[in-house]
Every structure is written in C-alpha cells, then in structure tokens.
Amino acid sequence: MQLLKTGLYDFHVKHGAKMVPFAGYSMPLSYGTVGQVTAHNHVRNSVGLFDVGHMVQSFIRGPTAPAFLEWITPSGFASLGHFSSQLSVILNDKGGIIDDTVICRHDDTTYYVVTNAGRRAEDLAWFKEKIDEWNTEKGGKDGKIEIEVLDGQGLVALQGPEAPAVLQQLTKYDLTELPFGKSTYADIVGVRCHIARGGYTGEDGFEISIPAEHTVGLTEALFTGPVALTGLGARDSLRLEAGMCLYGHDLNEDITPIEAALAWVIPKARRETGGFIGAENVLKQLKGSLKDGPLRRRVGMIVDDAPAREGAKILSRDGGNIGTVTSGIPSPTLGKNIAMGYVDSGFYKKGTSVQVEIRKQLRSATITPMPFVPTKYYRGKGIQSP
Structure with missing residues (x-):
C-alpha cells in the first residue's frame, strides 16, 4: 500500500528526517543524527515541534450536535464551555473503544473533533453510519447534523516549557489567557489558526491547526530559536511517561473505558442517565460488584x-x-x-x-x-x- 504524506513531507526530508511508515503515512522518526533520548530530553527541558498532520480533523455541526456526541461517547458536551475541550472515547455497541478523541466545543452547534490517523477508515465509517441513523431517527427535520472532514489541514504540536515564549513572539494574542484544555482562533505571523493548549507529552504546549496553503510557511516560522524538530521516537517515550494511551496498543475495540482506567471521561450525570452507545456494559462495569465489574x-x-x-x-x-x-x-x-x-x-x-x-x-x-x-x-x- 502506498503511504500517504502530510503537507510537511518535503519539509521533513529537507531537514534530514528519517521517514518511516506510521498509521498509513510516511512520518519522521527522528532528524539527522539526533537520537531519540536527546530529542526526548530537549522537549522536557526546552521545546520540540511535531508534525501531527496525519491526525483526522473534522467539524461536527448541527442543532443537535451536543446530543449526538453524547450518544456516540459517554462524555458531556451540552454544558461544555465554548472553546473548551474534552478527551473522550467513541464507543461501539459493546462499550469497546473504537477510538480515543479530543472534542472542542466552538459554539452551541459546532464541535471540532480530532481522531487518530490509524483509525481513519473505521472512525469515518462509524460517523457516517451513526449520523445517518441520527438524522433519520433522532434529529428530526430541524435537528440534522453533518460532518466536515478537514482534509489537507495542517496540524503541528509545539511542546515543552519554552513553547509559550516561542509562540508568543509570533502572535499578538496573549497566551497567558489560554489555559490547558482551552482553544482560540488567533493570527500567527499573519495566518489565522486554531490554537489549542494541550498535547501528548505531559508538558505545556499547543496544537496548532493551520490552513493547508500556509502549513509549510508557518511551520518554518515556528522552527526558530530553541525549537527542535521532533519525531515519532521521542513522541512515544514522552507520551508513555505522561501515562497516555496509544490506540492499537493500549486501547482497542475489545477494551472498555472502565478497563482502560478512563472512567473519568464519564461525568456523574452520564453515569446516572446513560443514554450512550455501549452504556449497558460500561455502566455495569462502573457500578457493578466484583462479579459484574471489569x-x-x-x-x-x-x-x-x-x-x-x-x-x-x-x-x-x-x-x-x-x-x-x-x-x-x-x-x-x-x-x-x-x-x-x-x-x-x-x-x-x-x-x-x-x-x-x-x-x-x-x-x-x-x-x-x-x-x-x-x-x-x-x-x-x-x-x-x-
């Protein structure tokens, strides 16, 4: 199978990346002669820049979008603040994890959803099936929802204790007003981007969604000062130190969020009301005795x-x-x-x-x-x- 390429493929090659197959894409494992441990420590002590453009970015929109998301996940979205994010899991009928995801509520009817590249086909097929079912049986004439997949949109992660200082030099937006779990739209070197404070390393940092035509230029601008280009090798060791799961290894469709120690993505109200796909098994494990538990x-x-x-x-x-x-x-x-x-x-x-x-x-x-x-x-x- 021919590997896909992110918009930064040529950028990686230009900067000496060792490219390897990952989730159907050709992705940088490391750069030049910099080893995985050196790259890892640079992120912990300074700042690293990652290409995460292989991830699937989407908008789910519509008057009943919050209720739809509370059907396909066990999390709460109707009361989530605007431009606030929630880590969640998309569940199958048995409560198994189809994928883990970060969902950000932009407004009452618009949600920005990021899912894993390695689950692209499965996730998009599930979304289509469930959106069709929702629009036919639940949404009603005035409650229909839709999904827009942002194909080609760039996504990079700037991670490490020096990430805020680096990014602040490139934007007029006051980053001290953006805490972990929040996002905003702001200009970076004149390009309007979606900036989310968070990441996959346990460090302070940002995930920046960039219009396709500006991905290379803006990434070049971010690659400045103490910033080191960082590949999959260091990304994996950083996320494991932070206790974060990698789908296909630590999560799969036979594992429930309770078994995965992710019960915290299920708020108290949802534990009482259920109403999400796979709820019967998940809530039995959550509330059950030793016999019924995970x-x-x-x-x-x-x-x-x-x-x-x-x-x-x-x-x-x-x-x-x-x-x-x-x-x-x-x-x-x-x-x-x-x-x-x-x-x-x-x-x-x-x-x-x-x-x-x-x-x-x-x-x-x-x-x-x-x-x-x-x-x-x-x-x-x-x-x-x-």
Whole structure:
C-alpha cells in the first residue's frame, strides 16, 4: 500500500528526517543524527515541534450536535464551555473503544473533533453510519447534523516549557489567557489558526491547526530559536511517561473505558442517565460488584533490570499469568524501565508486586500510578499544575 504524506513531507526530508511508515503515512522518526533520548530530553527541558498532520480533523455541526456526541461517547458536551475541550472515547455497541478523541466545543452547534490517523477508515465509517441513523431517527427535520472532514489541514504540536515564549513572539494574542484544555482562533505571523493548549507529552504546549496553503510557511516560522524538530521516537517515550494511551496498543475495540482506567471521561450525570452507545456494559462495569465489574485494568509499572516491551507476559508473584504489557520503554527522564499494560482485577492496586517475562526471564515489577512523570500543564495565571 502506498503511504500517504502530510503537507510537511518535503519539509521533513529537507531537514534530514528519517521517514518511516506510521498509521498509513510516511512520518519522521527522528532528524539527522539526533537520537531519540536527546530529542526526548530537549522537549522536557526546552521545546520540540511535531508534525501531527496525519491526525483526522473534522467539524461536527448541527442543532443537535451536543446530543449526538453524547450518544456516540459517554462524555458531556451540552454544558461544555465554548472553546473548551474534552478527551473522550467513541464507543461501539459493546462499550469497546473504537477510538480515543479530543472534542472542542466552538459554539452551541459546532464541535471540532480530532481522531487518530490509524483509525481513519473505521472512525469515518462509524460517523457516517451513526449520523445517518441520527438524522433519520433522532434529529428530526430541524435537528440534522453533518460532518466536515478537514482534509489537507495542517496540524503541528509545539511542546515543552519554552513553547509559550516561542509562540508568543509570533502572535499578538496573549497566551497567558489560554489555559490547558482551552482553544482560540488567533493570527500567527499573519495566518489565522486554531490554537489549542494541550498535547501528548505531559508538558505545556499547543496544537496548532493551520490552513493547508500556509502549513509549510508557518511551520518554518515556528522552527526558530530553541525549537527542535521532533519525531515519532521521542513522541512515544514522552507520551508513555505522561501515562497516555496509544490506540492499537493500549486501547482497542475489545477494551472498555472502565478497563482502560478512563472512567473519568464519564461525568456523574452520564453515569446516572446513560443514554450512550455501549452504556449497558460500561455502566455495569462502573457500578457493578466484583462479579459484574471489569475483569482487567490498565496499569503502570516500574520494571526492574530490563525494559519490558509490548506483548510481554505479566505474572503474579506465584507465577500465575495475570496480564500483558501493551507499551514499555526505558524512561529517559526517570532512568527506570516503565511500562503500561492490563492486569486481572485484584492486581491493579498501587504497590502490588508482580513479575514480567522478558526474554524468557522473570523480572520483578511494581504497579505504579500514572503519569510516571508529573504533568506540567498551564492552568492559568497564578494556578499551579497538580
């Protein structure tokens, strides 16, 4: 299959990127001779620039858009503030996760939705099916909704403690007025962009959606001062230190948000009223007894002596098979081996001692809260990140 290219493909090649297949796209793994650990540490200590233009950006619009989104996800959107974002999950009929997503409410009828490139075909087919069903059975003549996929739209992430200072030099918008989880439209070097404060690294930073014709020029403008171009290698280690999931590894259609330790995306009101696709199974797990609750949970682990990789078996101290590693790396920030995976209920509490099979040897591991590295999100003037 021929790989797709983002609008920054030639930019990456020009700057010495090592291009690799990822989610159907040719994407930069690293740049020049800069190693993954060096790039990772630069983001933690300074600022990195990522191409995330492979992600699918869409608008869902219509008078009943909030109700539609509360049907296909378990989150609350009707009361979400304008230009406020919510991490959520799109669920199938059994409560399994079709994809994780960030949804931003622009106004009462317009929502900006970002989903994963590797799930593009599945997500868009599901959206089409459910929008058709909604418009036929639920929306009514005056409540129809539609989706607009922003094909070609650029998307870059500027991440790290120096990201605000870099971006502030290029825009007149006062970025101190934009806390984590909020977004705005503002000009960057004269180009109107959608700027969302957040990202996939646990650091302060921004995701910037750019009109297709300006993607290269604006990215060149952002590549200034301390900014280092950063690829998939560092992106993966940064997100794992931040305890964030990668779809297809830590999430799939057989895993529910309760099993994935994402119950927090379901607000109290929705736990009472349900009404979303897959609610029966999800709420049974959420409210159920040990018998009806989830059979497994996503956990973090510190692993002794050697790094655990995806697929490694997790065992109890007496040797029983209790789970599987879904992501694992040597943490550049901590100098320890960290991993994420699923364990049977009864083994997910903080401090539980387990074993991981690595190259046919059993290594001790300890269940550890995530994020492994504290997040540094900007909550607003005078507000410290927890």
